[in-house]
Structure formats: C-alpha cells, structure tokens
Amino acid sequence: MRKILAILLAIFILNSVSAVIIKAPAVSLTDMGYVGVPINIQINVSKGTGHVFMDTLPLTELDMQGSARIAAKVAGEITGKDMNKYNVYITVRSDVPVVGGPSAGGTMTIGIICDLMNWSLNKHVMMTGMINPDGSIGPVGGILEKIEAAKKANCTIMLIPKGQRYINVDGNKVDAVAFGKKLGVKVIEVGSIYDAIPYFTGKKIVMKQYPENPAIEEKYKEIMKHLCDKILKIANEKYNYLSNALNTPYIGYEYQKMLLSELSSSKALLDKANDEYLKNDYYSATCSAFNALIKLETIEHTLNYLTGDEDVKTFLNRVQLDINHDKEIVYSKNVTTSNFEEVLAGRIRIAEAEKLLDNAWKSYYLGNYENAIKYGSFAKLRGESAVWWVSLKENNTGKEINNSTLKPLAQQYLDNAETISTYVETVFPNLPTDELENDLEAAKKAYKEGDYLLTIAESIDTCVKAEIPLVMFGDIDYSKKYARNKINLAESLGITPISALGYYEYANTLNDTISKVMYYKYSSYYAQMDIDVMRCLNKTNCSGISEIAVENSGSEEQTTVSCEGNSNGNFTTTVLSAVIGGIVGFAGGYFSRKVKS
Numbered sequence: 001m002r003k004i005l006a007i008l009l010a011i012f013i014l015n016s017v018s019a020v021i022i023k024a025p026a027v028s029l030t031d032m033g034y035v036g037v038p039i040n041i042q043i044n045v046s047k048g049t050g051h052v053f054m055d056t057l058p059l060t061e062l063d064m065q066g067s068a069r070i071a072a073k074v075a076g077e078i079t080g081k082d083m084n085k086y087n088v089y090i091t092v093r094s095d096v097p098v099v100g101g102p103s104a105g106g107t108m109t110i111g112i113i114c115d116l117m118n119w120s121l122n123k124h125v126m127m128t129g130m131i132n133p134d135g136s137i138g139p140v141g142g143i144l145e146k147i148e149a150a151k152k153a154n155c156t157i158m159l160i161p162k163g164q165r166y167i168n169v170d171g172n173k174v175d176a177v178a179f180g181k182k183l184g185v186k187v188i189e190v191g192s193i194y195d196a197i198p199y200f201t202g203k204k205i206v207m208k209q210y211p212e213n214p215a216i217e218e219k220y221k222e223i224m225k226h227l228c229d230k231i232l233k234i235a236n237e238k239y240n241y242l243s244n245a246l247n248t249p250y251i252g253y254e255y256q257k258m259l260l261s262e263l264s265s266s267k268a269l270l271d272k273a274n275d276e277y278l279k280n281d282y283y284s285a286t287c288s289a290f291n292a293l294i295k296l297e298t299i300e301h302t303l304n305y306l307t308g309d310e311d312v313k314t315f316l317n318r319v320q321l322d323i324n325h326d327k328e329i330v331y332s333k334n335v336t337t338s339n340f341e342e343v344l345a346g347r348i349r350i351a352e353a354e355k356l357l358d359n360a361w362k363s364y365y366l367g368n369y370e371n372a373i374k375y376g377s378f379a380k381l382r383g384e385s386a387v388w389w390v391s392l393k394e395n396n397t398g399k400e401i402n403n404s405t406l407k408p409l410a411q412q413y414l415d416n417a418e419t420i421s422t423y424v425e426t427v428f429p430n431l432p433t434d435e436l437e438n439d440l441e442a443a444k445k446a447y448k449e450g451d452y453l454l455t456i457a458e459s460i461d462t463c464v465k466a467e468i469p470l471v472m473f474g475d476i477d478y479s480k481k482y483a484r485n486k487i488n489l490a491e492s493l494g495i496t497p498i499s500a501l502g503y504y505e506y507a508n509t510l511n512d513t514i515s516k517v518m519y520y521k522y523s524s525y526y527a528q529m530d531i532d533v534m535r536c537l538n539k540t541n542c543s544g545i546s547e548i549a550v551e552n553s554g555s556e557e558q559t560t561v562s563c564e565g566n567s568n569g570n571f572t573t574t575v576l577s578a579v580i581g582g583i584v585g586f587a588g589g590y591f592s593r594k595v596k597s
Helices: 002-017 062-079 105-117 143-152 176-183 193-201 214-245 253-278 282-306 312-332 340-365 369-390 403-427 434-448 452-471 476-492 498-509 513-537 569-596
Strands: 020-030 033-047 052-057 086-093 125-127 157-161 166-169 172-175 186-190 203-207 548-552
Touching: 020 105, 020 125, 020 143, 033 105, 033 143, 052 062, 062 086, 062 105, 062 193, 062 403, 086 105, 105 125, 105 193, 125 143, 125 193, 143 157, 143 166, 143 176, 157 193, 166 176, 172 176, 176 186, 186 193, 193 203, 214 253, 214 282, 214 369, 214 498, 253 282, 282 312, 282 369, 282 498, 312 340, 312 369, 340 369, 340 452, 340 498, 403 434, 403 452, 403 513, 434 452, 452 513, 476 498, 476 513, 498 513
Parallel strands: 052 086, 125 157, 157 186
Antiparallel strands: 020 033, 033 086, 166 172, 203 548
C-alpha cells in the first residue's frame, strides 16, 4: 500500500514540475456588480487512454468541463497528436467564485498544446474566447471585465474573439481596444487558435497547405456529371408530362391553382439546375434538379389522389415496398476502399427515406393526407437516390473493407458527437435540441446494429448541426479555408472525396451565411472522414502525412518567457494537497473493494 502511494505521489510531483500553468480571465459577481478576476489553470498531459479530468475549486458549471474536452480534441488535431493515447488533467483554482461560461476554452487549448509540444508560455499574455471544434474562437461575454482581469494579472496583451472589439454598454458602444489602452493592455482580436498561438509561444502553427489534385478534381466532375445528367433527364420528362396532365382533369380551382404554382416553382428550380450545369457546378445542379423532382413527384401523387386514381394508404404501402427493395440493393454492395463514399451516401439516403416514410404515416393517421403525400413522395425519391449513388461506380476494383475494422473509428465519431452535442446544450440551454437528440440516437442505433459506416455519417450530422450555434457568427473565410485544406489533404492520399467536394461546391453557390457555414462544415467533416478511414485501413500509406507546420514568429512582443511549474507556491501546495487526498481516497477505495470481493 505504501509503495503504491509513494509511486503515485512521485508521478504527480514529477508532472507538477513539468506542468503548464496559464492564467485566464473570468467574471465574478460581487456586491459591487460583476468584476474581472484572473484564475489559474494547471494542465498536465501524460500518456493515457483519451480521458480528460478536471478539478475545479470553487466549482464551475458544466460548460467549462465541456470546453475542456473540446480543447483537448482541438489541441490534438492542431499538433497532430492522437489524443486517444493521452490523458489530460486540468486543475482550475480561483480565490473567488466565478460565473460559469465556456470562455476559458481557448486558453485551455493553448495550455494543452504547450504541454504536448513542450513549449514555454509568455506569462504576460491572457486570452478569452470559446473554443469551437474546428479551432475557431467563439464569442463570450464580459469582455471589458476580463480586460480588467488581465491588468490585475500584470498582462500586457489581451486576446479577444474576432468581432468583439466594440461592446454595447447601456446602449453605448465601447471600443475594447481603447479601453485596454487606458489600462496599459494591448487588446487584439483573434479568429482562431492558430492566430492566438504566436502571442503565447513565439511559435506559429499553420495548417500544411496541400495543392488541389487536378486529376481527382476532374474525376469528381465526371462522377457528378453522370449523376446530374440522370436526374435532370428524369425531372425534365416528369415536368413535361405534368404540364399536360394538369390541364386535363377538373380538380377544383384552389387545388388547380396550388398545383400549378408548385409546377411553376419546379420549373424555376430546373432552370437554376441548368444554369449551374453550364457552370460545371454539377453537385449544385443535382441538388436543384432533385428538389424540383420532389415537387413534381408530390404534384403527381396529389393529382392521383384528387382524381381518385390512387388512395393515400395504397401509395404509402407501395413506397414502403420500394424502399425495402432499394435498401436490399444498397446493402448488397460490398464496401471497398474505392466505393465506401458512394455506399455511405446510399445508406444515409435509405435511413433518411425510412424517417420520411415514418413522418408520412404519422401524417396519414392524423388525417393530413396532403402532408402524407409530400413526405411519401420525398421518401420514394430518397430511396431511389440511394440506388443511384451506389451505382455510380461500375468498376469496383478497391480492396474490400471488413466492417469490424471500422468499429473503433465509429466509436470515436460517436463519442465526438456526444461531446459536442452535450457541450452545446450546456452553453445554449434554451436552444431546441430535439432534432440533435434524434440524430444522436440514430447514430447510437446504427452502432448497436453494427452499421459502422452509417454510425459515422449520423455522428457527423449530429456534430454539424450542433456546431451551427457556435459558429453562425464566425469567420466564413476560416470555415472555407479549413474545408478546402481538408479536401486537398484527402486528395493527396489518392482519395476522391466526393461528398466533401460536393458540399464545398454547394456552399460556394449559397448566399445565406448560416447555410454556407453549415455546408463548409459538412465538407470538412467528410474530408476528415475519408482521411480517417484510409488511416484506419492502411496506416503505412498515410504515415508521414502531416497536417501542420511549425514556424518561429518574428514579433518581438511575442517573445516567450519561461513559465515555471512551481511559480505559484500557494497554488501548487493547494493542488498537491487535493491530489494527495484523491490518491489516498482512490487507493483506500480500491483495497476496500478488493477485501469485499
């Protein structure tokens, strides 16, 4: 027993000496109102199994714990380290209770990076900002109070999230830069961790730039053109048929007017698809044509219902049979290194078709036949599109993928989805999360059923939807650049990242900011999925592929100052006491359980 305690204590002391101690600004509620206070964060990273441990005193809210997990994930990606092989220990200490919030996420990320890379810290720099899963810095509150906290901590540089220079105080705009200047603190906006690192370390980490692969880009264009030609042909033929069919029966003025309006909308979408096709934006053209086809399919079956040629229940039963047949085709395809993207796209669409059909039946039993027809028409086409996707490559020459090989990767993606969704729910407690929870449950269901490809896709869907509130006011250029570089990296491995390129192309055609960011997110996630799958299947081909490069920063104000692990005696003593107590408790509990068993 004594030997075990001695060993554990020795390990902790060694870790404390090499720990990173970084200061962060926080806000405390006092009798005089909100005030800025500095807090101490000690970070230890050691070999482990991917756990993140947090010890806070006074206790903080769950959003800081969620921030810690995201911080570890981002730090691993930025440094190129596999965080499943490390444990991260974060100890937070403050002299006063602080208001909860995720604003220390960026700071914790910096601290973890420095411990992983064995870099010293400039103790005269402080930072506030929420950490987002892509490494961007999100907005926080209490900017002015936190600048005051930086002053109290003798910091001369304060980093704040990009776009938060001007603060609204009682209806007046306050310039945070001018506010900091009066206190002797230089306030600088940063958009990402990449922007912040040089100020703390004198080092600059940049995403290694990979060039586009023209051959792969051309291959992608050929694949998408083939699919687009197919859908445009079907949609145009259906439009011509319905243009005539709608003029024949009398179904009542209001219904006639409604269906003709929908027909006009479908024509506008087809015209848009043709314009996009001429610009070689084949994925965007495919999306426009497919949306037109959904409208046309709905018009056709609504017309059949109104003329008495088809009752709704018969229609939905037929759709059910069609989807079952489509599912058999999709799941009969062997998954290989050359077609897993297409098979995954097919499985995603089958899962969506089944969800849409469920909604159709619910509408039917509620007596809402028009909605039942809309959902049923969409479900029918979504099932058919699944078959289109898995049939894109006729020559499947890749190496077959054993499903069990993807299980660890699926678990990793599922864990990531749970972490991000929980984080968002704590940061935005009033945000409707029903759809998010449904996506996460779908991912868990796929995992239990052993469909690991679908698990990955459903997890990605959860992550993207969860991240939108975090980045909706962020830097679109950062999201675009991040996605493009992930695509280029995938192409450098010989992958044709169809989904990633498609989402990237589609995002470029959109004007709505939130939608653009969302599809750039999908793009980067699917490119990363391609990279992860290839690394999982054949590590030798992917070894030596680095996503980062480290450069020295030339700025004098970014010169680093060594940060001693025991620079704060009282802080270290407090931590030491807490951990010794934890070790004793752990050891005592362990031996107690051994006796009981």
